Amino acid sequence: MKALVKSAKGPGHVQLKSDHPKPQVKPNWVLIEVAACGICGTDIHILEDNHKNWPPVVLGHEYTGRIVEVGIDCGEWAVGDRVVCEQHTLACMTCDACRRGAIHLCPIKRSPGWGIDGAFAEFVLLPANLLHKVPDGVTYKMATVTEPTAICVTGLDRVSLQIGERVLVVGPGPIGLISAMLAQAAGASEVLLAGRPSSHARLKLAEALGIKTYLLEDFMTASTDLADRFDLTIDSTGAGDALSLCATSARRLGRILELGLANTPAVNFAINAATTKSLTIYTSLSSEYSSWDRALAFMASGKFNPAVLTSIYSLDDWESAFKDVENRKVIKAVITPQPFSVLDQEK
Numbered sequence: 118m119k120a121l122v123k124s125a126k127g128p129g130h131v132q133l134k135s136d137h138p139k140p141q142v143k144p145n146w147v148l149i150e151v152a153a154c155g156i157c158g159t160d161i162h163i164l165e166d167n168h169k170n171w172p173p174v175v176l177g178h179e180y181t182g183r184i185v186e187v188g189i190d191c192g193e194w195a196v197g198d199r200v201v202c203e204q205h206t207l208a209c210m211t212c213d214a215c216r217r218g219a220i221h222l223c224p225i226k227r228s229p230g231w232g233i234d235g236a237f238a239e240f241v242l243l244p245a246n247l248l249h250k251v252p253d254g255v256t257y258k259m260a261t262v263t264e265p266t267a268i269c270v271t272g273l274d275r276v277s278l279q280i281g282e283r284v285l286v287v288g289p290g291p292i293g294l295i296s297a298m299l300a301q302a303a304g305a306s307e308v309l310l311a312g313r314p315s316s317h318a319r320l321k322l323a324e325a326l327g328i329k330t331y332l333l334e335d336f337m338t339a340s341t342d343l344a345d346r347f348d349l350t351i352d353s354t355g356a357g358d359a360l361s362l363c364a365t366s367a368r369r370l371g372r373i374l375e376l377g378l379a380n381t382p383a384v385n386f387a388i389n390a391a392t393t394k395s396l397t398i399y400t401s402l403s404s405e406y407s408s409w410d411r412a413l414a415f416m417a418s419g420k421f422n423p424a425v426l427t428s429i430y431s432l433d434d435w436e437s438a439f440k441d442v443e444n445r446k447v448i449k450a451v452i453t454p455q456p457f458s459v460l461d462q463e464k
């Protein structure tokens with residue numbers, strides 16, 4: 118089968134192969150014909166070797182598709198079901214996090230796309246216990262954004278967003294945009310999405326989606342009219358100046374949610390702006406089990422349509438897709454091994 122494979126450690130070593138072995142079903146695992154798989158910042162990090170990976174490995178972890186073969190002991194799952202899958206494969210089930218039920222935080226889990234074979238391919242093998250059914254009415258184009266949506270749902274769960282709250286989101290990448298869309302749909306009275314001039318195109322798209330935006334030349338100096346205004350501030354970037362803006366922009370006793378990861382082990386942070394207002398700082402990583410079904414249910418309800426964030430590429434054209442993500446030309450590049458029309462299937 119066709120598959121995008123990282124064949125060795127180090128920067129690069131990523132190639133589209135046409136003769137990669139098709140995976141074989143085994144007990145408790147199902148074989149999926151991939152309909153779509155989104156590119157994530159993590160994929161770029163794996164390409165550059167800044168994220169852990171176990172080559173040779175097929176990349177791609179934001180996928181959806183249809184079951185074409187079911188191993189024994191896979192419960193009710195059947196050929197023809199449309200599914201998405203949590204990323205917590207090979208969680209150990211014995212560490213402290215796993216025994217608390219937080220398998221998404223297992224330190225030794227190995228997810229599809231870097232730890233085991235992922236879904237920039239015609240087929241991917243997935244464990245039945247981590248699957249979620251894609252509801253009728255939700256297209257593949259929408260469903261392929263379930264994983265980043267579940268990440269944002271998990272984060273918003275942690276900060277208990279309340280009706281009528283004012284929310285600032287910093288960074289208009291996929292996680293920032295989805296967080297802003299969810300906060301708006303979930304009852305925030307005001308959602309403001311802030312970004313730098315380099316994110317101009319993404320801010321324009323957010324405006325078109327009905328989200329108010331704020332262009333900042335510089336996060337640290339241009340923030341006075343945002344100061345002390347928001348109940349909740351969300352950073353999607355992991356950058357120190359963005360997190361500091363979250364602190365200066367929150368009201369007294371407000372909350373900060375950090376959804377980003379920094380490129381460096383430590384960042385500069387305006388700690389006094391946080392302490393003098395007694396802010397609560399939350400962080401959130403990956404996605405918790407129940408957030409997947411709620412992400413899909415929200416899409417099915419018609420209140421949240423992430424398909425507007427997607428740009429579609431063929432698997433053969435993977436290099437253009439990766440380039441467009443690196444150059445921030447698109448928000449969520451989605452790769453398909455199938456004809457583009459398949460992505461509009463809604464059952």
Ligand SMILES: [Zn+2]
Binds near residue numbers: 157264
């Ligand atoms: Zn991702």
Ligand SMILES: [Zn+2]
Binds near residue numbers: 213215
């Ligand atoms: Zn574990």
